[in-house]
Amino acid sequence: MTALSAAARRIVRNKKSLAYDEYVVATAAVIYQGALCVIGVDNRIQPATKIGAHRFVGMAEANATGNTAGTVKCVVSWDYEVKLAAAAGLTADFVTASVVVEDDNTVTADGAVTATLSIQVGEYVATASTGQVWVKLRPGNFLAHEVAV
Numbered sequence: 534m535t536a537l538s539a540a541a542r543r544i545v546r547n548k549k550s551l552a553y554d555e556y557v558v559a560t561a562a563v564i565y566q567g568a569l570c571v572i573g574v575d576n577r578i579q580p581a582t583k584i585g586a587h588r589f590v591g592m593a594e595a596n597a598t599g600n601t602a603g604t605v606k607c608v609v610s611w612d613y614e615v616k617l618a619a620a621a622g623l624t625a626d627f628v629t630a631s632v633v634v635e636d637d638n639t640v641t642a643d644g645a646v647t648a649t650l651s652i653q654v655g656e657y658v659a660t661a662s663t664g665q666v667w668v669k670l671r672p673g674n675f676l677a678h679e680v681a682v
Contacts, residue, residue, distance in 0.1 A: 536580065536636040540596055541567030544616040546667070553610040556590060558599030568593045568637040569617075570609050571652060578607060580637035581652065589634065589654050589672045611670040614658055619666040623657070632657045632668055640668055 556572060558564060562579035570578045571587035577599065578590055591609030599605050620641035623632065632640040633651040640654050655671040 535638065536582075537565040537568050537638045540565045541638065543567045543592065546614045547669075548613040550612045551610055552612045553591070553594065553608055555606045555608045557603045558597045558605045558607050560599050560601050560603075562597075562599040564593045564597045564599075564607050565637075566593055566595050569634060569640075569654060570607070570637070571634070577603070578609065581634040581654075582636060583634050583641075583652065587652055589652050591672055592670060611655075611672050614667050614669050616661045616665050617668050619664055623666060625660050627657050628659060630657055631655070632666070640666065 556578040559573065559577035559579040564570060564580055569581040570590050570593050571581045572578050572590045573587050591611035592615060594608040594610055597605050597607035618639040620635045620639050623642050627642050631643040631653050632655060633643050633653050635641040643651055643653065654668060656669045658667040658669050661667050
């Protein structure tokens, strides 16, 4: 799949424990509604990518473009299940396993990332359809970690 270039309307379920928070958006970062978001060492969020020392924080609830003053904020949410695009190779064999960022629109199997870091997004709950999976978004206890390459 490819990174978002416009807002994405996501299908979600099991929202009883939904949580959310507001973060400052990184300078010049363009975040689209429905994007998977990460926070960097500057404590600002940006669209998720599979490289860098970042931590997954949730899914964007609105569009936002960061500025240098740090006055633009974006609400992100987590702790519910969402239907996301799945990278090739993420099969039903991985159900209950951790999934990681491929880009701000796509997840893949932990360990399948070619970068030195993989950023965990949550748990693969079920296959939704070809190329799509249900993922329980879980930031906080899922931190960026090194993967052997």
